[in-house]
Amino acid sequence: xxxxxxxxxxxxxxxxxxxxxxxxxxxDINIKRGSVTAIMGPSGTGKTTLLRLIGGQLQPDxxxxxxxxxxxxxxxxxxxxxxxxxxxxxxxxxxxxxxMNVFDNVAFPLREHTDLxxxxxxxxxxxxxxxxGLRGARGLMPSELSGGMxxxxxxxxxxxxxxxxxxYDEPFTGQDPISLGVLVRLIRxxxxxxxxxxxxxxxxxxxTAAIADDIYLLSGGKVVAHxxxxxxxxxxxxxxxxxxxxxxxxxxxxxYPAEDYAQDLLSGGLA
Amino acid sequence: MKSVLxxxxxxxxxxxxxxxxxxxxxxxxxxxxxxxxSLFLRFSLVVQQTYSVGVLSLLIILVSGxxxxxxxxxxxxxxxxxxxxxxxxxxxxSLSLVxxxxxxxxxxxxxxxxxxxxxxxxGLMKATEQLSAMEMMAIDPIRRVLTPRFLAGVISxxxxxxxxxxxxxxxxxxxxxxxxxxxxxxxxxxMQAKVDLYDDLLNGVIKSFVFGIIVxxxxxxxxxxxxxxxxxxxxxxxxxxxxxxxxxxAMDFILTALMFGEH
Numbered sequence: 001x002x003x004x005x006x007x008x009x010x011x012x013x014x015x016x017x018x019x020x021x022x023x024x025x026x027x028d029i030n031i032k033r034g035s036v037t038a039i040m041g042p043s044g045t046g047k048t049t050l051l052r053l054i055g056g057q058l059q060p061d062x063x064x065x066x067x068x069x070x071x072x073x074x075x076x077x078x079x080x081x082x083x084x085x086x087x088x089x090x091x092x093x094x095x096x097x098x099x100m101n102v103f104d105n106v107a108f109p110l111r112e113h114t115d116l117x118x119x120x121x122x123x124x125x126x127x128x129x130x131x132x133g134l135r136g137a138r139g140l141m142p143s144e145l146s147g148g149m150x151x152x153x154x155x156x157x158x159x160x161x162x163x164x165x166x167x168y169d170e171p172f173t174g175q176d177p178i179s180l181g182v183l184v185r186l187i188r189x190x191x192x193x194x195x196x197x198x199x200x201x202x203x204x205x206x207x208t209a210a211i212a213d214d215i216y217l218l219s220g221g222k223v224v225a226h227x228x229x230x231x232x233x234x235x236x237x238x239x240x241x242x243x244x245x246x247x248x249x250x251x252x253x254x255x256y257p258a259e260d261y262a263q264d265l266l267s268g269g270l271a
Numbered sequence: 272m273k274s275v276l277x278x279x280x281x282x283x284x285x286x287x288x289x290x291x292x293x294x295x296x297x298x299x300x301x302x303x304x305x306x307x308x309s310l311f312l313r314f315s316l317v318v319q320q321t322y323s324v325g326v327l328s329l330l331i332i333l334v335s336g337x338x339x340x341x342x343x344x345x346x347x348x349x350x351x352x353x354x355x356x357x358x359x360x361x362x363x364x365s366l367s368l369v370x371x372x373x374x375x376x377x378x379x380x381x382x383x384x385x386x387x388x389x390x391x392x393x394g395l396m397k398a399t400e401q402l403s404a405m406e407m408m409a410i411d412p413i414r415r416v417l418t419p420r421f422l423a424g425v426i427s428x429x430x431x432x433x434x435x436x437x438x439x440x441x442x443x444x445x446x447x448x449x450x451x452x453x454x455x456x457x458x459x460x461x462m463q464a465k466v467d468l469y470d471d472l473l474n475g476v477i478k479s480f481v482f483g484i485i486v487x488x489x490x491x492x493x494x495x496x497x498x499x500x501x502x503x504x505x506x507x508x509x510x511x512x513x514x515x516x517x518x519x520x521a522m523d524f525i526l527t528a529l530m531f532g533e534h
Contacts, residue, residue: 055406055407057403057406057407081409081411082409084406084407084408084409085408085409087407088407089404089407091400091403091404092400093399093400095399095400095401095403095404096401097396097401097404098396098399098401108408108410109408109409109410112408112410112415113409113410154404157408161408
């Protein structure tokens with residue numbers, strides 16, 4: 001195992017249940033500083049839940065999550081908020097504040113957390129917007145943006161406070177090929193240029209695998225496979241191969257569990 | 272068929288559900304108040320919300336106030352004239368408005384106009400993850416979103432109720448003095464003589480202040496507690512209007528009994 005200071009985020013023995021449904025069952029995850037790590041798995045495996053656990057928005061049933069040496073769930077509210085200032089998060093649909101324009105959305109965390117003069121805030125916001133290529137869109141309202149643009153604005157907002165890490169929740173879902181390409185490139189570029197650590201939750205295999213240094217495959221509340229994209233393609237796990245290659249049938253059955261087909265038809269709904 | 276036990280169980284579940292929500296609402300109330308002191312430094316947030324909660328409710332309050340006043344003038348005149356006491360019309364109109372109709376009708380309209388809008392806005396912010404995003408930006412959505420809206424509601428309600436009563440008195444004047452021939456001087460002087468600053472006006476202001484707290488509290492809680500789906504937000508909006516209307520009427524009875532019950 002690598003030196004612990006190389007690890008920015010780690011989950012140890014993490015378990016979490018929603019009602020009677022066990023979402024995570026004793027999982028261990030390490031995320032290296034400066035890397036782009038992908039968390040992949042079928043829909044409903046709790047990938048987003050994992051991000052919320054890392055961000056301290058949910059409490060695990062057992063186990064710990066450590067971010068930059070601090071145990072997230074042992075922190076007091078004020079300390080947690082201090083830690084969150086160093087974490088950026090990109091929500092699935094951007095989650096821009098709909099009553100403000102693009103500029104004010106990006107300026108929002110700066111205005112809330114700093115006493116910088118307005119001129120400096122303007123420069124900072126324009127720099128962040130320029131980095132995502134939307135300096136010219138500063139006057140638009142969120143409702144006037146396409147899905148891809150909204151995510152880029154949200155990305156500019158997420159890096160406004162120069163965080164140490166960014167978590168991406170399904171950044172590629174529902175994007176056309178051009179904005180997909182832009183987002184993929186931006187995530188890698190920002191990660192390397194700003195010295196960030198990125199965590200991407202996604203089930204878009206090709207896009208994610210192209211930029212991820214490290215991939216965790218989750219299923220049924222467990223880490224099924226872990227390694228680089230190459231490792232996983234040659235993985236011994238049949239499940240990982242099914243997932244990576246997108247095969248319709250395999251260890252994950254095509255059919256939702258049901259009673260016997262013939263029996264079901266013959267019973268005529270009278271059973 | 273359901274057994275008696277099943278019914279009892281449902282009843283019990285509803286009961287504990289109610290108290291659980293009440294508990295959550297109370298905790299939220301405390302947290303909203305906890306955020307209030309820091310807002311004195313950023314009062315512009317409250318002013319902004321006072322505009323959308325209060326100023327934008329003005330039209331409905333003005334129009335309703337005028338009509339309620341006119342109806343009071345008409346009904347009051349018809350009753351008073353039988354006793355030859357139509358000179359007292361000003362007193363009837365103003366006391367009805369200041370003590371009861373002003374605070375109560377304003378609060379009901381306020382719940383429908385501003386309360387429902389608050390719930391829908393906050394509920395949708397939750398559904399579109401805006402509140403979550405704020406949390407992740409280390410900004411407490413309760414302080415940034417809920418507290419300014421709550422304070423705006425509490426500030427707006429007494430002012431709106433005062434405007435409602437004032438316009439209502441003018442409406443009563445139009446009908447009573449303008450159309451039905453009540454003496455102009457009597458309308459105003461009797462009102463001046465009989466309406467007490469503390470017993471009537473102040474109690475009315477207290478009522479409208481309490482209703483303002485209740486309506487806005489229910490509205491922001493329902494929005495914050497809403498299930499983050501379209502259906503959840505629509506249900507929450509309906510609950511805001513229904514629950515706050517019931518709470519206003521029940522609270523009005525209690526306050527009236529406390530304020531005017533000893534005569």
